[in-house]
Amino acid sequence: MISNASRRLALRGPLAIAAAAFALAPLHASAADKVLRVSAIPDEAPTELQRKFAPLGKYLEAETGMKVQFIPVSDYAAVVEALASNKIDMAWLGGFTYVQARIRTKGTATPIVQRAEDAKFTSKFITASPAIKSLNDLKGKTFAFGSPSSTSGSLMPRYYLQQAGITPEKDFKTVAYSGAHDATVAFVAAGKAEAGVLNTSVWDKLVEQKKVDPAKVRVFATTPTYYDYNWTVRGNLDPTLVKKLTTAFLKLDPAKPADKQIMDLQRASKFIPTTKANYDSIEKAARTAGLLK
Incomplete structure (x- = not known):
């Protein structure tokens, strides 16, 4: 490799x-x-x-x-x-x-x-914090994207955050890059980030495989399609x-x-x-x- x-x-x-x-x-x-x-x-x-x-x-x-x-x-x-x-x-x-x-x-x-x-892909914003219920609640929190070059783990979520008036580097306490969608879930589940974002397909797969407990790590927002x-x-x-x-x-x-x-x-x-x-x-x-x- x-x-x-x-x-x-x-x-x-x-x-x-x-x-x-x-x-x-x-x-x-x-x-x-x-x-x-x-x-x-x-x-x-x-x-x-x-x-x-x-x-x-x-x-x-x-x-x-x-x-x-x-x-x-x-x-x-x-x-x-x-x-x-x-x-x-x-x-x-x-x-x-x-x-x-x-x-x-x-x-x-x-x-x-x-x-x-x-043709109609989406990304899921996830958190384990009960205090986070909307994108506006992310301000001042720690956040994890996937890879910087990921469409669904970085680019499009960032674009929609900006459309909502949120600039990650300015409004979040810290911004991290996990490197992969499954790693983002692990970051949030372990408390390394208070929230994160990943693509819907990987999220659904991890839930189906019981590799994440949606009662502990939950989806609180979904992007428009792209x-x-x-x-x-x-x-x-x-x-x-x-x-x-x-x-x-x-x-x-x-x-x-x-x-x-x-x-x-x-x-x-x-x-x-x-x-x-x-x-x-x-x-x-x-x-x-x-x-x-």
Whole structure:
């Protein structure tokens, strides 16, 4: 796994850090080696990402006739740089990470599919404090976001906080970055932060798996909807392979047991086509929030 860069540096110099990490990795031509190199933003623990991807990887091998290699990374910026430098062929990105990849690749990185749920995604604000009942109650409190580059764990919650007249660095007692959605829940449950925010999908999963007690850590606010996660391919990937990958995702059918296993792990009711234009509002929010120049 690529060594972890400082979370605090994620917005100031992420691509430089990632470039240094990926410079150590050998570059292979997937067309020649018949290897499809796939990665994902580390929005959950590495072991969980590997568990979720394993059946999907086997499915994509059968659909493409290629060996599928999952390449884990330790920070969001590394995925962006990997796409830009042709170190990977496809990645699971959040909306903001895709926007960063689009800018970094001069518009060539292309989102191909998203879950139906990603067209109307939300984030949950959580707390274990009985004194916090609304966003205004967060003033003067300690707060945890996820990764600085996370759409649902940082960018969009920050944007909606600002729309509500709240500036985190000015109005909160402290601002921390947990690095991942499940880590944010752990921060709040352990009292390391009085409140935090994470994406709805991970929150629902943790509740279902009884890894969080909603009687102790509760949701007190939910953001409006926005576009989020997608599968993105590098811009110079073979168009025939891009078509195979797109078709493979779109034909996943929850009525088939093997497909249902894949979709359950991906928390998808179905996959739908997506376009670059769907993420224009994410870029606008990022510029409004001061996270893009």
